Amino acid sequence: MIRELGSLNSLSQAKNIIFIGPPGVGKTHLAVAFGVIAARARRGVKFFVAEELLSELILAEVSRRLPQLSSSLSRIDLLIIDELGYGSFSKEASGLFFKLISKRYEKTSTIITSNKPFEEWGEIFNDDVVAAAILDRLLHHCYPFLIQGKSYRLKELMGNKKV
Numbered sequence: 001m002i003r004e005l006g007s008l009n010s011l012s013q014a015k016n017i018i019f020i021g022p023p024g025v026g027k028t029h030l031a032v033a034f035g036v037i038a039a040r041a042r043r044g045v046k047f048f049v050a051e052e053l054l055s056e057l058i059l060a061e062v063s064r065r066l067p068q069l070s071s072s073l074s075r076i077d078l079l080i081i082d083e084l085g086y087g088s089f090s091k092e093a094s095g096l097f098f099k100l101i102s103k104r105y106e107k108t109s110t111i112i113t114s115n116k117p118f119e120e121w122g123e124i125f126n127d128d129v130v131a132a133a134i135l136d137r138l139l140h141h142c143y144p145f146l147i148q149g150k151s152y153r154l155k156e157l158m159g160n161k162k163v
């Protein structure tokens, strides 16, 4: 499935990709690899750590630039949102995130990486209803990858110790 993603069909079909798994299993690695393939094919790609994206959205709302930012973010072919779930968001921030996902829904592709299983996304957004609405849109046309296994970081560390 991962190899199939390299064909970029998911981008043409505005499908999303979600990588869920514990720390160090390669979620960011895969998201960035896909971003590089898309950029080489001259698609528009943007990468954000989730907390930075939410801060930008809130800042834009406060300074009344939200319509411009949200329309430019909704037009990007591939938006990568990394590390969703390492912090939680206020209800206001969650509402802004929901609007962005709604705008991109069925038009453009989004990749999300998270350490939290879907059942726990209510905690990320501090609102079960908003989390369900976000997930409903993201998962409708989506390749979800649940990655298990040991951290490559720990494997590397153990490997080095043996040397």
Ligand SMILES: Nc1ncnc2c1ncn2[C@@H]1O[C@H](COP(=O)(O)OP(=O)(O)OP(=O)(O)O)[C@@H](O)[C@H]1O
Residues within 6 Å of the ligand: 021, 022, 023, 024, 025, 026, 027, 028, 029, 030, 083, 113, 115, 152, 153
């Ligand atoms: N398939 C792989 N083979 C070898 N090394 C890998 C592979 N995938 C990832 N790595 C390496 O393992 C390390 C951890 O990967 P990565 O940062 O993608 O993890 P992550 O799942 O995003 O973790 P976190 O949840 O902590 O952000 C990185 O140095 C990465 O280059």
Ligand SMILES: [Mg+2]
Residues within 6 Å of the ligand: 027, 028, 029, 082, 083, 113
């Ligand atoms: Mg990561």
